[in-house]
Amino acid sequence: MSPRVVFPNKILPYLLLAPQLAITLVFFYWPASQALYQSMLREDPFGLSSKFVWFANFRKVLSDPNYLNSVHVTIVFSVATAAVAMSVALLLAVMADKVVRSRGLYRTLMIWPYAVAPAIAGMLWLFLFNPSIGSLAYGLRWLGISWDPLLNGSQAMVLVVAAASWKQISYNFLFFVAGLQAIPKTLIEAAAIDGAGEHKRFWTIVFPLLAPTTFFLLVVNTVYAFFDTFGIIHAVTGGGPGKATETLVYKVYNDGFVNLILGDSAAQSVILMAIVIALTAIQFRYVERKVHYG
Amino acid sequence: MAEPSTRPPASGHDKLMIGQSxxxxxxxxxxxxxxxxxxxxxxxxxxxxxxxxxxxxxxxxxxxxxxxxxxxxxxxxxxxxxxxxGGVPVGTLLLNTTIVALGIAVGKIIISILSAYAIVFFRFRGRMFFFWLIFITLMLPVEVRILPTYKVMVDLGLIDTYTGLIVPLIASATATLLFRQFFLTIPGELVEAARVDGAGPWRFFKDILLPLSRTNIAALFVILFIYGWTQYLWPLLVTNRNDMNTIVIALKKMISFADADTEWHLVMVTSMLAIVPPILVVVLMQRWFVRGLVETEK
CATH class of the missing domain: 4.10.280 (MYOD Basic-Helix-Loop-Helix Domain, subunit B)
Structure with missing residues (x-):
C-alpha cells in the first residue's frame, strides 16, 4: 500500500473506533471466550458446582449418536439446499441472459424472496403443504400420496429444503446474471460460428467461465444453509419429527436454551465456531483470488 | 440473423445473437x-x-x-x-420491527463508517490490531455463541428492550470492510487538497467523504434493513414480552397445528404484513440494492 496522506490527529481515531470496539468486545469477544471456557467445564445437574474437564465435553459430544445424527442432517440439508437453489437460479439466469425484452421485469419479480425472512419462507411453504389446511397437501393426497411432513421425517426434510432454497434463489440469480454478463458475447458467437451447438457452448465456455461465481455462491449457500436457516427449522419443524431435521445450530439452541445442558451446548458452539472460521478462510483465500481470474 | 434495417434496433426487444434461434x-x-x-x-x-x-x-x-x-x-x-x-395488535409488531430494522441499518452504517474512517485516514498505534479485531467478528455469528451472549443481555438488563434488540447486532465487519475498501480508492490528493485548504478531519468527513459515499450508503442501507427485518434467532432470545416481539417471532407464536383455534386468517394477514415492507424496500431501491449486493459481497 502506498503511503497515504493522513490526518495527524492522535486521539481522534480512538474515539472514532470506540463505539464499534465497545460493542465488539461486550457482545462478541466476551461471550465467545465464555463459550470456549464453558466448553471445558462440567456442571453438576443442579448447577451448584462445576469442574474443569478439559476436552471431555468435546469427546462426549462427538461420540453422542444424537450429535452425529445432527451432523448428518446438516450435511444432507445443506447439500440439497445449495444444489437446488443454485441449479434453479443458474437455469433461470441463463434464460434471462438470452432475452432482452422484459428483462428488468423478470429481475424485479425474481428478487422478492430475498426480502422474505427465512422463518416466514418456511411458514409460507407450510401453509401450502401442511396436512390440515394446505391446498397443495390436499392435492398430493388427492393424487394418492400419503403426505404428512409433521409425522414423516423425509417429507419434513423435503419441505424445509424447498423453503430454504426458494428463499435463496433470488440471491443466486442476481449473482449468476452478473457473472453471465461479464462473459464476452464475442466468445460465444465465435463458438457458434465454429458450429458448436447451444448445449456444447454452455458446458465448454459459459460454465467454466462462471466457475468463480459458482464457487463463491457455493460458499455463501453453505454458510446460509448452516446458519441462516435456523428460523426455518425452528418455525416449521422444531427439529422434528423425531430428530429428522435437527441441524447443528438448532441443536446448540435446543441443548443450551431448552434442555439447559450448558457444557455440551458450549462445546457444540466451539465446534460451530471452527466451522465458520474454516468457511470464512476458504471464502477469503480462494474466492478473492479466483474472482480476478474470472 | 435479423434483416439489415435502416432504423437502429429498438432497445427492449429481443435481438438474436449468432447461434440463437x-x-x-x-x-x-x-x-x-x-x-x-x-x-x-x-x-x-x-x-x-x-x-x-x-x-x-x-x-x-x-x-x-x-x-x-x-x-x-x-x-x-x-x-x-x-x-x-396476548392480544397484541399487529400494528404494534410492525412498529417494533420497523424500529429494530431501521436501528440496525442506521446504527451499523454509522459505526462502520466511523471506524473505517479511522482506519484509513489516520495513523495510530494499534491500527492493524484493531482492524483485525473487527475483521475476526465475521467469524463469530450469534449462532455460535448463543448462551453466553444471552447471559450478557440478562446481566445488562437488556431483555425486552429496543437497545437489546438493536445494539448487539450493529457491530459489523462486513460494512466496515466495505467502507474501508471504498475509502482506499479515494486519491490522496483529495485529502491533501482539503488539508491545504485548511479543512480538519471533521470538515473533510462531512463535506467530502460523506457525499462521495452516498451510493454505498444507499446500497448498504437496503441490505441491512432487510437483515434487520428478517432477524430471527436474536429477537427470539431477547424478547419475552408479547408487545416487544418482532413480527416474525410473533407469527411463529401465533401458529399451532395441534390446536384447532389457530386464527389462520389473522396468521395469513400477519404474514403478508411481515413480507410486504421489506419487499417494497428491495423493489423500490432495486438499483442500489442489486449494485450493492453484487459488488459488496465479492
Whole structure:
C-alpha cells in the first residue's frame, strides 16, 4: 500500500473506533471466550458446582449418536439446499441472459424472496403443504400420496429444503446474471460460428467461465444453509419429527436454551465456531483470488 | 440473423445473437415465466388466504382468487389484537420491527463508517490490531455463541428492550470492510487538497467523504434493513414480552397445528404484513440494492 496522506490527529481515531470496539468486545469477544471456557467445564445437574474437564465435553459430544445424527442432517440439508437453489437460479439466469425484452421485469419479480425472512419462507411453504389446511397437501393426497411432513421425517426434510432454497434463489440469480454478463458475447458467437451447438457452448465456455461465481455462491449457500436457516427449522419443524431435521445450530439452541445442558451446548458452539472460521478462510483465500481470474 | 434495417434496433426487444434461434428465445421466456410463477406462488397463495374467512381456509383447497374479507381481516389484525400472542395488535409488531430494522441499518452504517474512517485516514498505534479485531467478528455469528451472549443481555438488563434488540447486532465487519475498501480508492490528493485548504478531519468527513459515499450508503442501507427485518434467532432470545416481539417471532407464536383455534386468517394477514415492507424496500431501491449486493459481497 502506498503511503497515504493522513490526518495527524492522535486521539481522534480512538474515539472514532470506540463505539464499534465497545460493542465488539461486550457482545462478541466476551461471550465467545465464555463459550470456549464453558466448553471445558462440567456442571453438576443442579448447577451448584462445576469442574474443569478439559476436552471431555468435546469427546462426549462427538461420540453422542444424537450429535452425529445432527451432523448428518446438516450435511444432507445443506447439500440439497445449495444444489437446488443454485441449479434453479443458474437455469433461470441463463434464460434471462438470452432475452432482452422484459428483462428488468423478470429481475424485479425474481428478487422478492430475498426480502422474505427465512422463518416466514418456511411458514409460507407450510401453509401450502401442511396436512390440515394446505391446498397443495390436499392435492398430493388427492393424487394418492400419503403426505404428512409433521409425522414423516423425509417429507419434513423435503419441505424445509424447498423453503430454504426458494428463499435463496433470488440471491443466486442476481449473482449468476452478473457473472453471465461479464462473459464476452464475442466468445460465444465465435463458438457458434465454429458450429458448436447451444448445449456444447454452455458446458465448454459459459460454465467454466462462471466457475468463480459458482464457487463463491457455493460458499455463501453453505454458510446460509448452516446458519441462516435456523428460523426455518425452528418455525416449521422444531427439529422434528423425531430428530429428522435437527441441524447443528438448532441443536446448540435446543441443548443450551431448552434442555439447559450448558457444557455440551458450549462445546457444540466451539465446534460451530471452527466451522465458520474454516468457511470464512476458504471464502477469503480462494474466492478473492479466483474472482480476478474470472 | 435479423434483416439489415435502416432504423437502429429498438432497445427492449429481443435481438438474436449468432447461434440463437427464435424458438430458443420463446423457450427462455417460457422457463422464466414458469420460474416466476413458482417463486411468486407461495406469496400469492398467502395473500389470497388473507382475504378469506377462517372457515374457507379450514376447508382446502383454497379458491385461487382473493375473497371478500380483505378489509375485515386486515382491520382486525392491525388494530384488534391477536388472541394467541396476548392480544397484541399487529400494528404494534410492525412498529417494533420497523424500529429494530431501521436501528440496525442506521446504527451499523454509522459505526462502520466511523471506524473505517479511522482506519484509513489516520495513523495510530494499534491500527492493524484493531482492524483485525473487527475483521475476526465475521467469524463469530450469534449462532455460535448463543448462551453466553444471552447471559450478557440478562446481566445488562437488556431483555425486552429496543437497545437489546438493536445494539448487539450493529457491530459489523462486513460494512466496515466495505467502507474501508471504498475509502482506499479515494486519491490522496483529495485529502491533501482539503488539508491545504485548511479543512480538519471533521470538515473533510462531512463535506467530502460523506457525499462521495452516498451510493454505498444507499446500497448498504437496503441490505441491512432487510437483515434487520428478517432477524430471527436474536429477537427470539431477547424478547419475552408479547408487545416487544418482532413480527416474525410473533407469527411463529401465533401458529399451532395441534390446536384447532389457530386464527389462520389473522396468521395469513400477519404474514403478508411481515413480507410486504421489506419487499417494497428491495423493489423500490432495486438499483442500489442489486449494485450493492453484487459488488459488496465479492
Amino acid at each position: 427464435a424458438a430458443g428465445i420463446w423457450l427462455a421466456h417460457a422457463v422464466l415465466i414458469l420460474g416466476i410463477l413458482i417463486v411468486a406462488f407461495p406469496i400469492y397463495y398467502t395473500f389470497v388466504a388473507s382475504t378469506h374467512s377462517l372457515q374457507t381456509i379450514l376447508r382446502p383447497p383454497l379458491p385461487l382468487l382473493p375473497g371478500d374479507r380483505f378489509v375485515e381481516n386486515y382491520w382486525e389484525a392491525l388494530f384488534g389484537g391477536v388472541g394467541r400472542i
